[in-house]
Amino acid sequence: MTDQFSHLQQIRKPAITAKGGIVAAQSRRAAEIGADVLAEGGDCIDAVIATTFALGVLEPWMSGIGGGGAMVLYRAKEDRAEVIDYGMRAPQSLRVEDYPLTGAGAASDLFPWPRVKDDRNIHGPAAVAVPGVVAGMEEAHRRYAKLPWRDLVAPSIALASDGLAVDWWTTLMIGSVAADLRRYQASAASYLIDGLPPHAPWGIKSNVTLPQDRLQATLAQLGEQGPRDFYEGDLARSLAADIQAAGGTLSVEDLAGFRAHLRAPLTIPYRGGAVFATPELTAGPTLAHTLRVLGEHLTPAGSEPDAAAYQAYALALQSAYAERLRDMGDADGRRALGAEHLAPACTTHFSVVDRDGNMAAVTQTLLSTFGSKFETPHTGIMMNNGIMWFDPEPGRPNSLAPGKRCLTNYTPVLAHAPDGRRLALGASGGRRILPAVAQILSFVIDYGMDLDAAIHQPRIDASEGEVVIGDVRLPNATREALRQKFDYEEARVQTFPMKFACPSVVLRHGTTNSGATEIAQPWGDAVAES
Numbered sequence: 001m002t003d004q005f006s007h008l009q010q011i012r013k014p015a016i017t018a019k020g021g022i023v024a025a026q027s028r029r030a031a032e033i034g035a036d037v038l039a040e041g042g043d044c045i046d047a048v049i050a051t052t053f054a055l056g057v058l059e060p061w062m063s064g065i066g067g068g069g070a071m072v073l074y075r076a077k078e079d080r081a082e083v084i085d086y087g088m089r090a091p092q093s094l095r096v097e098d099y100p101l102t103g104a105g106a107a108s109d110l111f112p113w114p115r116v117k118d119d120r121n122i123h124g125p126a127a128v129a130v131p132g133v134v135a136g137m138e139e140a141h142r143r144y145a146k147l148p149w150r151d152l153v154a155p156s157i158a159l160a161s162d163g164l165a166v167d168w169w170t171t172l173m174i175g176s177v178a179a180d181l182r183r184y185q186a187s188a189a190s191y192l193i194d195g196l197p198p199h200a201p202w203g204i205k206s207n208v209t210l211p212q213d214r215l216q217a218t219l220a221q222l223g224e225q226g227p228r229d230f231y232e233g234d235l236a237r238s239l240a241a242d243i244q245a246a247g248g249t250l251s252v253e254d255l256a257g258f259r260a261h262l263r264a265p266l267t268i269p270y271r272g273g274a275v276f277a278t279p280e281l282t283a284g285p286t287l288a289h290t291l292r293v294l295g296e297h298l299t300p301a302g303s304e305p306d307a308a309a310y311q312a313y314a315l316a317l318q319s320a321y322a323e324r325l326r327d328m329g330d331a332d333g334r335r336a337l338g339a340e341h342l343a344p345a346c347t348t349h350f351s352v353v354d355r356d357g358n359m360a361a362v363t364q365t366l367l368s369t370f371g372s373k374f375e376t377p378h379t380g381i382m383m384n385n386g387i388m389w390f391d392p393e394p395g396r397p398n399s400l401a402p403g404k405r406c407l408t409n410y411t412p413v414l415a416h417a418p419d420g421r422r423l424a425l426g427a428s429g430g431r432r433i434l435p436a437v438a439q440i441l442s443f444v445i446d447y448g449m450d451l452d453a454a455i456h457q458p459r460i461d462a463s464e465g466e467v468v469i470g471d472v473r474l475p476n477a478t479r480e481a482l483r484q485k486f487d488y489e490e491a492r493v494q495t496f497p498m499k500f501a502c503p504s505v506v507l508r509h510g511t512t513n514s515g516a517t518e519i520a521q522p523w524g525d526a527v528a529e530s
Contacts, residue, residue, distance in 0.1 A: 003492075005492060005494070011493060011519050011520055012456065012519060013455070013516070013517065013518075013519040013525075014452055014516075015450070015451040015452035015455060015514050015515060015516035015526065016514060016515055016516070016526045016527075016528055017512060017513070017514045018512075018513055018514075018528035018529070019355070019511060019512060019513070020038065020039070020355050020513070020528055020529040020530075021035065021038035021039075021044070021047065021352070021353055021354040021355050021513065021528070021529045022035070022352070022353055022506050022513045022514070022515035022526055022527065022528050022529070023035050023038070023047055023051055023350060023351075023352050023506075023515070023526070023527055024350060024351045024352075024504040024505060024506050024515040024516060024517050024524075024525075024526035024527075025051060025055065025348075025350035025351075025504055025517070025524060025525070025526075025527075026055070026059065026062070026348050026349065026350065026428065026502060026504060026517065026518075026521055026523060026524040027054070027055055027058045027059055027348075027523045027524065028523055028524065028525035028527065029054070029058055029159075029523075030051050030054040030055045030058050030059075030350070031051065031350070031524075031525055031526065031527040032527050033050050033051060033054045033155045033156075033159075034047035034048070034050055034051035034054070034350075034352060034527070035047070035527040035528060035529045035530070036050075036155075036529070036530075037050045037051075037147065037152065037155075038352075038354055038355070038529040039529040039530050040147070041146065041147075042145075042146055042147050042152075042354075043144055043145060043146045043147075043354060043356075043358060044073075044144075044352050044353065044354040044356075044358035044359060044360050045073075045140050045141065045143070045144040045145050045358075045360065046145050046146055046147045046152055047352045047354065047360075048071065048137075048140060048350075048352055048360050048362055049137045049140060049141055049145065049149075049152040049153075050152045050153075050155055050156075051350055051352070051362075052133065052137055052362070052364065053065070053137075053152070053153050053155070053156035053219065054155055054156045054159055055348050055350070055364070056133070056156065057156050057159040057160050057164070057212065057215065057219075058159060058164075059173075059348060059523070060164070060370070060382050061173045061174070061177070061346060061366075061369045061370045061382075062346050062347060062348040062364075062365070062366065062369075062428065063133070063347065063348040063364040063365055063366055064133065064366060064381065064382055065131065065133050065134050065218075065222070065230065065381055066128075066131050066133075066366060066371060066376075066381045066382050066383040066384050067088070067131055067132075067133050067364055067365050067366040067367075067371065067384045068086055068087045068088035068129070068131055068132035068133060068136075068364065068365065068384065068386065068406070068408075069086055069087065069132065069133060069136060069362065069363050069364030069365060069410065070083060070084065070085050070086065070087060070136075070278045070282060070362075070363060070408075070410060070412060071083070071084050071136065071140065071360050071361065071362040071363070071412060072265060072276055072277065072278060072360070072361045072412045072413060072414050072424070073140075073144075073358070073359070073360050073414075074276070074357075074358060074359040074360075074414045074422065074424070075144070075358055076356055076357035076358050076359075077356070081265045081267075081276040081414055082262060082263070082264065082265060083262070083263040083264070083265045083276075083278050083279065084136055084139050084140055084260055084261070084262055084263075085136075085260065085261045085262075085263050085278065085280075086132030086133060086135050086136030086139070086260040086261075087132055087281060087282075087405060087406055087408055088129035088130055088131060088132055088384060088386035088389075088405075088406045089129060089130050089132075089258070089386075089403060089404060089405045089406060090129055090130070090386075090387060090390065090400065090401065090402055090403055090404045090405075090406070091128075091129070091130055091249050091250045091251065091254040091402065091403070092251075092253065092254055092257070092402050092403045093249040093250065093251045093253070093254055093402070094249050094387075094400070094401075094402045094403075095249065095402075096394070096400055096401065096402075098120065098126060098249070099116045099117070099120055099121055099126070099387075099392050099400060100116065100117045101114045101115065101116060101117075101392060101393070102114075102115045102116065102117050103115075113388075113391055113392050113393065114392055114393055116392050121385075121387045121388050121390070121392055121400070122368070122372075122385060122388050123180050123183065123368075123372050123373045123374065123385060124183070124184070124246070124247070124248070124372055124373070124374050125242075125243045125244075125246040125247050125248030125250075125372070125374050125383075126247060126248050126249070126387065127248075127371075127372040127374070127384075127385035127386075127387045127388060128243055128248055128250050128371075128372050128374065128383045128384060128385065128386070128387065129384055129385075129386025129387055129389075129406055130250065130254050130255065130258050130386075131258075131383065131384055132258060132260060133364055134222070134227050134230040134231070135227065135230075135231065135258055135259055135260040136260045136364075137227060138227035138228070138260065139259075139260040139262065141227070143262075144358075149223065149226055149227070150223040150224060153219055153222055153223035154223060156219050157216055157219045157220050157223060160212040160213075160215045160216035160219055161212075161216050162209065163209030163210055163211050163212055164209060164210040164212055165207070165208075165209055166198045166199070166200055166201070166208040166209060166210060167200050168200045169495075169522050169523060170198070170200065171197055171198060171199060171200045172496055173369065174191050174192070174197045174198065175197035176369055177368075177369045177370050177373060178191075178192060178196065178197045180370075180373040181370060181373050182195055183373065184246075184373055184374050184375065185377070186374075186375040186376065186377040186380075187370070187373055187374060187375040187382070190210065190211075190212070190214075190375055190380065191210060191370075198210060212380060213380070214377075214378070214379060214380030215379070215380035215381065216380075217380070218235065218379045218380055218381060221234070221235060222235065230255070231255045231256055231258055232252075232255070232256050235379065236252050236255040236256065237252055238376070238378045238379055239255065239376055239379060239381065240252045240254075240255060241378075242376035242377050242378055242379070243374075243376065243383070246374065248374075263278075263279055263280075264279070265277060265278070265279065265414075266278065266279040266284045266285065266288060268287065268288045268291050268292075270291045270294075270295060270415075270441070270445060271295065271417075271418055271445050271446065272418040273415065273416045273417045273418045273445060274415070274416050275287070275291060275413055275414070275415045275416075275441060276413060276414040276415070276416075277411065277412075277413045278410070278411065278412060278413075281405050281406070281407050281408060282408050282409070282410055282411060283408075283409045283410065283411040283433065283434045284411060284413075286320045286321065286323070286411075286434055287320075287411055287413065287434055287437060287438060289316075289319065289320035289323055290316045290317055290319075290320040290434065290438045291316075291438065291441070293312075293315070293316035293319050293320065294312060294313070294316045294438070294442060297312045297315065297316065298312040298313075298316075298442070298446065300442075300446035300447055302447070303447055303448065303449070304443075304447055304449070304453075304457060305442070305443070305446075305447065305457075306477075306478065307475075307477050307478040307480075307481035307482075308481070309442075309446075310460055310470075310474070310478050310481070310482060311481055311482065311485055313435075313438070313439055313442070313460055313462070314460055314462045314468045314482065314485075314486055316438070317434070317435050317438065317462035317463065318462050318466075318468075320434070321462070321463060321465075346365065346366065346367070346368060346369040346370075346428070346430075347363060347364065347365035347366075347410060347428035347429070347430070347433075348363070348364055348365070348428055349361070349362065349363045349364075349410070349412065349426040349427050349428050349433075349502070349503070349504050350362050350426075350504050351424040351425060351426065351504050351505050351506040351515070352424070352506065353424060353506040353507075353508050353513045353515070355513075355529075357422070357508055357511075359414060359422060359424040359506065359508065360424060361412035361413055361414055361424040361425055361426045362412060362426070363410035363411070363412040363426045363427075363428070363433075365384070365408070365410065365428075366382065366383075366384045366385070367384055367385050367386055367388060367389065368385050368388065370382055371383055371384040371385045372384060372385035373385075386406045387400065389406040389407050389408070390404065390406070390407075409430060409431060409433060409434070410426065410433060411426060411427070411433050411434050411437045412424075412425070412426035413425050413426065413437060413441070415441055415444070415445065417444060417445045418445070419448070420509070420510075421444070421507055421508065421509045422507070422508045423441070423444055423505065423506070423507050423508075424505065424506045424507075425437055425440055425441065425503060425504075425505045426503065426504065426505075427501035427502055427503040427504070427518075428501065428502045429498060429500070429501030429502050431463040431464070432461050432463055432498075432499075432500055432501040433501045434463065435459065435460065435461045435462055435463055435500075435501065436459060436461075436500060436501035436502075436503050437501075437503070439457075439459045439460070440454050440455075440459075440503060440505065443457050444507070450507070450514065451505060451506075451507050451514045451515065451516040452514075452516065454505075454516070455503070455505070455516040455517070455518070455519060456519060458470075458471035458473040458474045458493075459471055459500055460474075460482070461499065461500055461501075462486075466486070466487045467486075467487050467488075467489055468482055468486040468487065468488050468489070469488075469489050469490065469491050469499055469500075470482050470488060470489070470490050470491075471490070471491065471492075471493060471500065472490045472491065472492055473493070493519065493520045494520055495520050495521070495522055498518075498520065501518075502517075502518040502520075502521050502524070503517070503518055504516075504517045504518070504524060504526075505517075506526070513528075514526075515527075515528070
């Protein structure tokens with residue numbers, strides 16, 4: 001790709017430090033809402049729930065109550081890590097025969113699957129998997145929340161009443177998928193103006209917003225009726241009716257049967273400490289492989305990685321991805337995954353630490369930008385396109401089937417470093433998440449970096465087969481060493497399209513907390529409770 005950008009421009013975003021709690025998120029406004037909840041005496045989990053609903057309003061292209069996800073929690077009093085899994089699954093009502101292959105080559109979106117007629121597995125109501133976010137928040141609230149459910153949903157209702165503010169980032173994200181949003185009447189009505197993306201205003205006192213009245217009403221109902229209304233009440237019936245009327249199969253029975261699951265974390269020993277990751281149908285097992293190889297082949301020296309260290313990162317990641325590709329999908333006895341390594345999925349990640357040392361790493365997604373691009377007309381909910389995670393070719397471990405769990409590539413983690421520091425970390429960026437998480441773990445654990453150093457340390461990406469992508473800020477000696485050993489390309493840290501993942505991280509050392517977010521993310525910040 002032709003490089004036309006400045007060679008002199010620098011991007012920095014300092015980490016913050018506080019004695020109180022911190023929320024680090026891709027949206028500063030959502031992080032502020034979470035931090036306010038902490039300041040009101042809320043637990044880490046209260047902040048997670050409030051931040052989740054706020055993110056669904058503020059960045060509807062990344063996540064929302066029409067999606068799914070997972071969180072890794074650390075409960076300080078019990079000194080215990082655990083996982084709440086609310087990943088999406090295919091509807092039991094799904095009919096595989098509704099997704100015939102065309103024989104016309106590869107799919108038109110993120111995955112290398114054979115193409116399905118009308119791209120029914122990519123966009124529209126037939127691409128919708130059973131959403132899990134509300135169930136995940138329900139389980140988290142039941143276990144640990146201090147504040148009432150309605151109080152945690154209330155800030156997102158207020159945000160929706162204000163409408164979606166249009167700035168250049170909003171325009172860019174909507175514009176990137178406007179051609180597909182136009183296919184669906186409710187989606188076009190919510191996000192387009194005369195069939196085109198909204199324009200960010202030039203005038204300093206100008207203000208452009210997109211109304212979110214239907215989403216506001218839905219959130220208000222969810223706040224009053226509680227989370228089960230989404231799966232068993234009026235909201236469930238409305239969702240299913242809208243999707244079936246448009247040609248999808250998601251049913252009230254599919255929704256009623258969905259539950260989030262508490263799971264034991266995948267515990268990965270590393271350098272005398274431990275990393276706690278999501279198990280099974282996530283990238284946690286691939287992270288375990290990466291860290292095992294790093295533990296054997298990386299010999300840290302000094303305060304930052306040298307050329308040999310970056311070579312070790314690339315080799316460990318390539319080895320892990322090769323293993324990942326050999327065994328993937330929700331099939332009996334086969335719980336690792338891999339084919340989604342090609343997907344630059346649109347996701348959100350945020351991390352939270354409270355004053356008591358409870359921590360959470362939370363990753364949630366609609367899969368593609370704006371998911372299925374299908375907003376249900378009566379609820380204003382943008383639905384996921386989780387069916388695209390499945391291989392439409394029959395007879396494979398990840399082949400499409402009713403009731404099957406979706407494979408994912410998110411990697412929220414908690415880590416306990418040998419020096420006593422604790423870290424909650426994750427990222428958005430599809431296949432690029434794992435490399436970012438592995439390297440930031442190494443920066444902190446192997447090289448003793450604080451968050452300010454770690455978030456500004458250049459990274460590589462080695463998730464695209466044989467190609468290794470290096471940050472142009474790497475030292476010349478490191479770049480040359482990578483060029484000699486790999487099919488090496490270079491990229492800048494930039495806002496769009498991101499060539500590296502977008503991490504959000506918090507760290508606790510003693511009773512002091514710190515937080516940081518990706519330096520090139522224009523909205524993201526770490527925010528401390530006041």
